[in-house]
Amino acid sequence: MTELDVLLIAAHPDDAEISAGGTILRLVDAGARVGILDITRGEMGTRGTPEDRAAEAAKATEVLGLAWRGNLEQPDGRVQVTVDARERLAKHLRELRPELVLSHHLDDPHPDHEASARLAKEAWYLSGLKQLAKITGGPDAKRPAQLAHFQSHTQFEPTFIVDIEPVWERKREAVLAYATQLEPAGTGDDGKHFLYGVDILERVETKARAYGERIGGRYGEPILCREPVSFASPLVKWLASPAG
Numbered sequence: 001m002t003e004l005d006v007l008l009i010a011a012h013p014d015d016a017e018i019s020a021g022g023t024i025l026r027l028v029d030a031g032a033r034v035g036i037l038d039i040t041r042g043e044m045g046t047r048g049t050p051e052d053r054a055a056e057a058a059k060a061t062e063v064l065g066l067a068w069r070g071n072l073e074q075p076d077g078r079v080q081v082t083v084d085a086r087e088r089l090a091k092h093l094r095e096l097r098p099e100l101v102l103s104h105h106l107d108d109p110h111p112d113h114e115a116s117a118r119l120a121k122e123a124w125y126l127s128g129l130k131q132l133a134k135i136t137g138g139p140d141a142k143r144p145a146q147l148a149h150f151q152s153h154t155q156f157e158p159t160f161i162v163d164i165e166p167v168w169e170r171k172r173e174a175v176l177a178y179a180t181q182l183e184p185a186g187t188g189d190d191g192k193h194f195l196y197g198v199d200i201l202e203r204v205e206t207k208a209r210a211y212g213e214r215i216g217g218r219y220g221e222p223i224l225c226r227e228p229v230s231f232a233s234p235l236v237k238w239l240a241s242p243a244g
Ligand SMILES: [Zn+2]
Pocket: 011, 012, 015, 110, 113
């Protein structure tokens, strides 16, 4: 059975790379075993077939050096916080045993992101319930020590800004793995849609530079913790030392 130190829970393949690719690379470089659980296969996307998207996710997985990647196979565009989905997610947490879970912000305007964040929050809690583990089968109860959030669409004042300058080129490569998502959508797409096409990389870079500036660096990624953070927290443990 694969055991992880850190698990990212993201709605669509490419969300984790775009929002937290640099943080993932910093964690992997620090020796952490990192995995991504995509909630959907992104099959409602304007561009690319599900097969294209699976091949792109496999390429990005390699660039990031992930120890594991899985999919909860919920319907893209229609993710809901059902009892079944959150209990299956809780079972993944008990099997993978990460000490840190990272997901979207709970108020993200994209309904799939918001639902995925809520699934992550509820499954995080449920993973620690002994009776539920008995009823639903699988490994014993084990709740990850820390649940934190990466930034997709909702701006927030970060608890931490991760210095991603040392891994910036590799983060770009991981985002570029999603070639179909970076192509112009064709007529009518002027590149200004919320998430459309050609401006994804530019938006990723603008945001990274803005957060990098705030820590006196070149590129940064914001992380939000909703609770006070102990010096013993997994985030501090893995990322307190300078990269490289
Ligand atoms: Zn998404």
